[in-house]
Amino acid sequence: MISILSQFAHKAEVRESKDEILVGEIVRAMYRRNCVSTGFYANNDFQRVRFSVRKDQVLHNVYVTLNRLSGTGAISSAIFGSKATLTISAEIKNYISDPDDLLEMYKTDLANIFKLGVMGGIKLNHELNSVFATTSMVIEIDDYVLKGEPGVEKLANLLSDHIGKLREKLVPYKKGDAS
Numbered sequence: 001m002i003s004i005l006s007q008f009a010h011k012a013e014v015r016e017s018k019d020e021i022l023v024g025e026i027v028r029a030m031y032r033r034n035c036v037s038t039g040f041y042a043n044n045d046f047q048r049v050r051f052s053v054r055k056d057q058v059l060h061n062v063y064v065t066l067n068r069l070s071g072t073g074a075i076s077s078a079i080f081g082s083k084a085t086l087t088i089s090a091e092i093k094n095y096i097s098d099p100d101d102l103l104e105m106y107k108t109d110l111a112n113i114f115k116l117g118v119m120g121g122i123k124l125n126h127e128l129n130s131v132f133a134t135t136s137m138v139i140e141i142d143d144y145v146l147k148g149e150p151g152v153e154k155l156a157n158l159l160s161d162h163i164g165k166l167r168e169k170l171v172p173y174k175k176g177d178a179s
Helices: 002-016 018-032 074-080 099-113 149-173
Strands: 035-042 046-053 061-068 083-093 123-127 130-140
Touching: 018 035, 018 046, 018 061, 018 149, 083 149, 123 149, 130 149
Parallel strands: none
Antiparallel strands: 035 046, 046 061, 061 083, 083 130, 123 130
16 A cells, blocks of 8 residues: 555656756757856746856857646646647847847847737847847647656757757847857
8 A cells, every 4th residue: 555655656746847857958058059058047947047058150049938727636647648838049248239139139129019929920129238039839748757768859959959940049149250
């Protein structure tokens, strides 16, 4: 009887820990992309990791946020699966500003006021010397965790594709050499 209860408890712990496992896989996949984790923020169902991008002329930081939506209980996991919102933000730093840069920044910010945040779309935002591009998507956590190397490869491809799209959107805003 005790072994049955301990197996049930173990399965519940694994089910509840899938988002933490996925964050670990994200850290591993980003390290393979030459991005070093430099900051962590987490609470119950929300984890955010900041990565410093090395050897990239455009990107300075990438932020990956995982916000778990469902699947912490046995019933909700069986019905809805383990859904989460994955938000990826890429940041560039520009340390030189001239009046033309400020005018372009305000044009982008005004365009953002009227832009609706749609899943999968990319939104640009200026904050002092940084320009951010952000995209979000709903993912199934079970597609990536406890799948071995195929799950890790699928996650790495997802991150690379979206970071590449964000990078392309940020290239026109990078001052200096952006190859």
